[in-house]
Amino acid sequence: MKINPRYYPAIIIAAYVIFLLLGILLGFGPERGGEGHGNSALIQIAFATMETLA
Amino acid sequence: MTTVIREKPFSLAKSRRVIQWLAVIGTFVLGLRHIMPGEASRGGSFDSFCAFGGIETLLPYLSTGHLLKSTNLLNFSVLIATLGVSLVAGRAFCGWLCGLGALQDFIAEWTRKLLGERHHIRGKQSKAILPLRLPAAVDRPLRYAKYFVLVIILFASLYTAFPPLREFCPVRAVFSLKMTPLLWLALGIFLAGSILVERFWCKYLCPLGATLAIFNKISPVRLVTDTNHCNNCGRCDIECSMGIADVPINLDHPECVRCMECLNTCARDGSLTIQIRNKENVT
Secondary structure, eight states: OOOOOGGHHHHHHHHHHHHHHHHHHOOOOOOTSOOSSOOHHHHHHHHHHHHHHH | OOOOOOOOOOOHHHHHHHHHHHHHHHHHHHOOOOOOOSSGGTSSSGGGGGGHHHHHHHHHHHHOOOOOOOTTTTTHHHHHHHHHHHHHSSSOOOOOOOIHHHHHHHHHHHHHTTTTSSSSTTTSOOOOOOOOOHHHHHHHHHHTTHHHHHHHHHHHTTTTTOOTGGGOOHHHHHOOOOOOOOHHHHHHHHHHHHBBBBBBHHHOOOOOHHTTTTHHOOOSSEEEEOOTTTTOOOOOHHHTTOOOOSGGOOOOTOOOOOOOHHHOOOOOOEEEEEOOOOTTTTT
């Protein structure tokens, strides 16, 4: 399917914004108060699941 | 009497230039923001907005549960966004959204102007002597250097406290406004390299570009050549900032940054089109 070149910049920007928001929603958000050493909620669940399975 | 309203012709090149300027200004603002007092209270260091920082800190994070210093979880979101764009449109991040890539395009353009090219004519070889195109025998082996840099950095990230590229990173050298002697050196090499060879950093050294190269082969949004229309005039080869040879048959080349300059330059309507990959147009 052909895409009108007019829409190409919008596709790129939309993809970037959507995936950025997805990342933030997954818990990889900016941290206040300096460098982060904590885990995102997603990673905590993943680690907990792995520990349970082990 | 009827009034004919003519639609203003759309220029992909102008849109790209606007987005590139926004990328440069945005990255500069991030740098400016971090020389202001109270940096830590505003979402982390300059490094935490870097997509490659996400790659650098990924292995230590998975192996120890701790991030490298100066990175934070935001790096992963920026990395996911960059990978997302690449998943959709190949290395379009490099050609459209990367501040450093944009700066290299500007430097190449300014260099040509300074060296006598007043008006650039699309598809015509520039009269300016710089930036150079290295001979294939030199250029081709050098292109593999960025994959070597990527492997070294991934390995080093397991043993370092800070992201390994941090002290030599040209993005920090250009935009972070916090200079060290090593960053001055990186800035000098970056500027000299970009004047000598168009997109020097992207072609030979960028580890993020090396990571994204694979996506050109799998992304659904891609350029397609219609061999019935293309007459192999070579205008697109001249205009390619990444120096890809025989562009019409190498549209999925790992080096392509999807800048669409070939499409802008093509004089034959329908020779190059942007398409969504399907079974019929997979080459």
